[in-house]
Amino acid sequence: MVNIDILAKRAREKSSDNWPELAYSDFIELEQIKSGFPGIGSDHITIVDFKDIKEKDIFIYSEASITGGDEAPLMLMKLPDADEYLIMGIGKGEDSKRDPQRLKLRWRDCIEKPALLVPGVKVFRVDVRPTLNGGPGYYYFFRSYRDFRP
Amino acid sequence: MDRRQLKKQRSIEKNNQDIEKAKSKGRFIKENHGILPYSLEYTKEVSTNLKKRLGDNPSANDLRNFRGFIIDLLVFWNPEYKNEDKDYFKKLIEDYWDGKY
Numbered sequence: 001m002v003n004i005d006i007l008a009k010r011a012r013e014k015s016s017d018n019w020p021e022l023a024y025s026d027f028i029e030l031e032q033i034k035s036g037f038p039g040i041g042s043d044h045i046t047i048v049d050f051k052d053i054k055e056k057d058i059f060i061y062s063e064a065s066i067t068g069g070d071e072a073p074l075m076l077m078k079l080p081d082a083d084e085y086l087i088m089g090i091g092k093g094e095d096s097k098r099d100p101q102r103l104k105l106r107w108r109d110c111i112e113k114p115a116l117l118v119p120g121v122k123v124f125r126v127d128v129r130p131t132l133n134g135g136p137g138y139y140y141f142f143r144s145y146r147d148f149r150p
Numbered sequence: 151m152d153r154r155q156l157k158k159q160r161s162i163e164k165n166n167q168d169i170e171k172a173k174s175k176g177r178f179i180k181e182n183h184g185i186l187p188y189s190l191e192y193t194k195e196v197s198t199n200l201k202k203r204l205g206d207n208p209s210a211n212d213l214r215n216f217r218g219f220i221i222d223l224l225v226f227w228n229p230e231y232k233n234e235d236k237d238y239f240k241k242l243i244e245d246y247w248d249g250k251y
Contacts, residue, residue, distance in 0.1 A: 023225045
């Protein structure tokens with residue numbers, strides 16, 4: 001679960017001086033990421049370090065939050081026994097307009113580990129596993145589009 | 151105007167009446183700000199009232215009750231409102247996190 005308290009405490013760990021402003025910018029970033037994954041709410045994700053991601057874990061990785069660019073966030077699943085990742089969904093981002101090569105990434109593709117995804121990077125782990133009968137996150141995993149790039 | 155629009159208008163009017171009624175009784179109404187910072191008036195009102203309520207030496211119980219309110223206020227603080235209350239609330243909540251209460 002991610003809420004304002006958690007964002008504020010994390011921001012204070014990073015910077016003791018202007019943590020309210022940092023927490024607000026983190027909150028805006030989180031809302032932007034969430035808008036590309038409809039049905040995934042703040043209750044369904046947890047902020048973790050990339051090194052804590054295990055096999056078969058699903059997580060959202062936003063390159064834009066590291067580079068400050070316009071890259072679309074990716075929902076990835078770490079595959080067992082390989083350093084490969086399965087694309088479970090693609091969020092909103094303008095990068096495919098700028099670089100058509102990026103459009104080659106598709107839902108259910110297997111990719112190698114992105115270069116910037118190193119231990120220490122913050123990712124959002126998706127904790128929900130809905131079934132065909134419903135459950136939290138059902139809309140995204142069974143009803144929604146998976147690619148929200150323009 | 152069709153029935154649906156009339157119903158919507160009536161519910162908006164009723165909501166506004168309820169808000170004014172609650173305000174006249176001195177009750178506090180939370181602002182619907184979405185993802186934007188709080189408005190200038192709301193920031194002013196909440197910070198003044200909270201400071202008055204907490205006083206100079208707030209108890210641990212008060213801080214436990216109001217900590218969510220204070221954190222929200224600090225994070226959604228309107229940048230146009232320059233006041234030393236922000237530092238006061240910041241210090242309060244940092245002391246609470248550090249276990250000084």
